Amino acid sequence: MSTATGRSETPAIAWSEDADVPEGRYLLDRAGLLGPLMLLPAIIYIIGLVGIPLVLAVLYSFSNATVGDQSINWVGLENFRTVVQNATFRMALKNTILFAFVSQIIVIILANILALVLSAEFRGKRLVRFLVMLPWTTPIALAVLGWFWMLDNVASPIDALMRMLHIIGPDTIFDPKARAPILDIPFGDRNVRWLSKPDLARLAVLTVHVWRTLPLATVILLAGMTAIPQDVKDAAEIDGASYWRQLIYVRLPLLAPIMAVAVLYGIVFTFTDFTVVYVLTRGGPVDSTQVLATWAYFKGIQGSSLAQGAAIALFLLPILVAAAIVMLRLARRSETA
Amino acid sequence: MTAIAEQQRVWQREERRAGWRRAGKRGLLYTVATLFALFAAIPFAWMVFTIFKQNTDLYNGKNNPFLYNDPPTLDNIRLLFNQTNYTTFVVNTIFVAALVVVITLIAAVPAAYALTRLTGRWGESLGIAIFLVYLVPPTLLFIPMTRIVAELGLKNSRWSMVVVYPTFTIPFCTWLLMGFFKSIPWDIEEQAMIDGYSRLGAIVRAVIPVSLPGILTVIAFSVAMTMHEFVYALAFVTSSSEKTVSIGVTTELIRGDVFFWQSLMAAAAIVAIPVALIYTLFLDRFIQGFTLGAVKG
Numbered sequence: 001m002s003t004a005t006g007r008s009e010t011p012a013i014a015w016s017e018d019a020d021v022p023e024g025r026y027l028l029d030r031a032g033l034l035g036p037l038m039l040l041p042a043i044i045y046i047i048g049l050v051g052i053p054l055v056l057a058v059l060y061s062f063s064n065a066t067v068g069d070q071s072i073n074w075v076g077l078e079n080f081r082t083v084v085q086n087a088t089f090r091m092a093l094k095n096t097i098l099f100a101f102v103s104q105i106i107v108i109i110l111a112n113i114l115a116l117v118l119s120a121e122f123r124g125k126r127l128v129r130f131l132v133m134l135p136w137t138t139p140i141a142l143a144v145l146g147w148f149w150m151l152d153n154v155a156s157p158i159d160a161l162m163r164m165l166h167i168i169g170p171d172t173i174f175d176p177k178a179r180a181p182i183l184d185i186p187f188g189d190r191n192v193r194w195l196s197k198p199d200l201a202r203l204a205v206l207t208v209h210v211w212r213t214l215p216l217a218t219v220i221l222l223a224g225m226t227a228i229p230q231d232v233k234d235a236a237e238i239d240g241a242s243y244w245r246q247l248i249y250v251r252l253p254l255l256a257p258i259m260a261v262a263v264l265y266g267i268v269f270t271f272t273d274f275t276v277v278y279v280l281t282r283g284g285p286v287d288s289t290q291v292l293a294t295w296a297y298f299k300g301i302q303g304s305s306l307a308q309g310a311a312i313a314l315f316l317l318p319i320l321v322a323a324a325i326v327m328l329r330l331a332r333r334s335e336t337a
Numbered sequence: 338m339t340a341i342a343e344q345q346r347v348w349q350r351e352e353r354r355a356g357w358r359r360a361g362k363r364g365l366l367y368t369v370a371t372l373f374a375l376f377a378a379i380p381f382a383w384m385v386f387t388i389f390k391q392n393t394d395l396y397n398g399k400n401n402p403f404l405y406n407d408p409p410t411l412d413n414i415r416l417l418f419n420q421t422n423y424t425t426f427v428v429n430t431i432f433v434a435a436l437v438v439v440i441t442l443i444a445a446v447p448a449a450y451a452l453t454r455l456t457g458r459w460g461e462s463l464g465i466a467i468f469l470v471y472l473v474p475p476t477l478l479f480i481p482m483t484r485i486v487a488e489l490g491l492k493n494s495r496w497s498m499v500v501v502y503p504t505f506t507i508p509f510c511t512w513l514l515m516g517f518f519k520s521i522p523w524d525i526e527e528q529a530m531i532d533g534y535s536r537l538g539a540i541v542r543a544v545i546p547v548s549l550p551g552i553l554t555v556i557a558f559s560v561a562m563t564m565h566e567f568v569y570a571l572a573f574v575t576s577s578s579e580k581t582v583s584i585g586v587t588t589e590l591i592r593g594d595v596f597f598w599q600s601l602m603a604a605a606a607i608v609a610i611p612v613a614l615i616y617t618l619f620l621d622r623f624i625q626g627f628t629l630g631a632v633k634g
Contacts, residue, residue, distance in 0.1 A: 034537070035454075035460075042444040045504065046470055049485070050470055050478070057477060110373075114369075117370050117373065118370075133613070137616035140567060141567050141587050146605065149602060155598075160403070272476045272477065274476045275568070316476060331465050
């Protein structure tokens with residue numbers, strides 16, 4: 001890779017001695033000037049609309065800004081104190097961590113299986129690939145809307161199926177009169193009402209996160225699998241290693257770095273996600289599925305306390321810094337490799 | 338003789354066993370593939386199935402919900418286009434996406450070229466830094482961003498999205514394009530410059546044409562990312578004439594307890610499926626960008 005960068009000043013080309021070249025062209029032909037000039041629009045955009053907001057986000061969280069009065073008066077750690085003492089915030093923090101980490105543990109297991117399936121050749125593979133990618137490729141809000149309808153209080157097809165199989169409904173094995181209800185699930189009811197019970201609503205959010213990030217992890221793993229050199233596989237084959245031994249001792253260790261990448265993106269995307277919870281539950285029932293991003297929105301925009309909203313959102317920062325460090329390490333490794 | 342016959346029988350048995358094992362493996366493969374496909378696709382299938390249901394069918398609790406008890410109808414799609422703001426949302430989305438594409442190209446193409454060709458060693462590091470900017474989530478920035486949007490006088494206007502969305506499309510697309518430019522041989526520019534073009538001329542006439550696939554990828558992802566974004570749009574825009582599909586459908590078509598489920602599902606499916614198709618077409622490029630070039634697919 002470094003061959004290209006090493007040559008950046010070298011191309012010794014006849015045009016520099018061409019007397020017809022006007023002055024302006026000379027200037028623009030110099031890499032040292034043209035480079036920064038071409039970078040300028042992107043850099044201005046990033047500093048102006050990512051850098052400044054990031055600084056403002058930190059400043060707001062130490063101020064008493066509201067939607068009405070946006071002047072920044074220093075109040076120290078007061079916002080953080082107020083925020084941390086709030087029970088809903090603690091719930092949001094717990095949920096955010098729970099959703100991100102539990103969903104990614106499940107995702108990495110499923111993604112390994114799915115990537116193994118998709119690396120084999122079979123009929124209808126293109127269709128299967130298109131279908132399993134759908135949760136990632138469709139706009140988030142619209143995809144989650146599908147689940148919102150699937151989990152409807154009255155018309156959920158899951159309930160209908162369970163009723164047909166006599167799992168829910170009166171006189172079934174889960175009739176609450178017959179035995180103590182498990183979790184908070186009144187199976188004796190006509191409907192489960194997935195999004196109206198705290199535990200089930202959390203389970204629903206978790207499921208949607210798994211559903212949505214599984215395709216991403218899978219394609220990342222697939223890319224990693226194709227990169228395993230054929231001679232390594234051949235060597236294992238010749239040594240007479242069984243399929244499972246090859247999987248455990250050859251493939252998985254070689255895939256470990258790329259699995260780390262997949263998990264990292266999964267955690268970043270689920271940890272900072274707003275849309276799934278907003279569309280599915282709006283943080284309900286009674287704030288039981290609230291996450292940092294949604295709670296920041298309800299406090300900061302709808303509740304018009306910009307300062308507290310910013311303080312809540314700032315709790316997203318540590319995970320991102322950690323992710324950035326890991327990414328940089330990986331990048332350095334791939335450069336030296 | 339008997340020894341040979343015995344041997345043949347052993348071989349046949351082994352072959353049959355291997356055949357069974359192969360068949361078993363195939364069976365397992367298809368079963369697992371089908372299960373994953375179902376898990377992924379059922380919400381969409383249910384979505385599409387609902388679109389064509391009549392109200393009398395949908396709201397009758399005694400009906401089997403997995404059948405069309407009344408004949409399927411297109412009324413719900415008609416309702417969506419004639420009696421809701423859906424067409425406005427679609428037009429706004431196209432408007433925002435088109436302008437975001439233009440801004441992204443203007444900023445990302447030169448930046449990516451400069452980082453791969455003109456800036457030497459630190460180009461690569463700066464490139465990675467720019468990619469990391471893509472990972473800064475809107476959920477962290479939307480609160481100060483609402484203020485900036487207000488200061489710019491764009492509050493409650495679709496222009497707010499035009500201005501803000503490039504903050505995530507530019508970093509990602511610059512990174513993607515860097516990968517493309519790296520794979521283009523230097524000879525192309527050198528030849529063009531020997532032919533008398535300036536460096537800029539060489540870029541425009543020689544480099545851009547061969548990087549069309551990369552530019553196409555950038556267009557596809559800028560459109561897809563515009564469609565996917567949610568929290569900025571929700572925080573910036575409140576009047577329905579300025580809303581895009583993602584927020585319009587989820588805030589306007591869901592009103593309190595009154596749902597037009599079939600029209601709602603139509604609204605989601607009509608946009609979701611084309612976007613998914615475009616995205617899938619370019620998915621491999623997307624992943625190459627994501628793996629930081631650590632994996633060359």
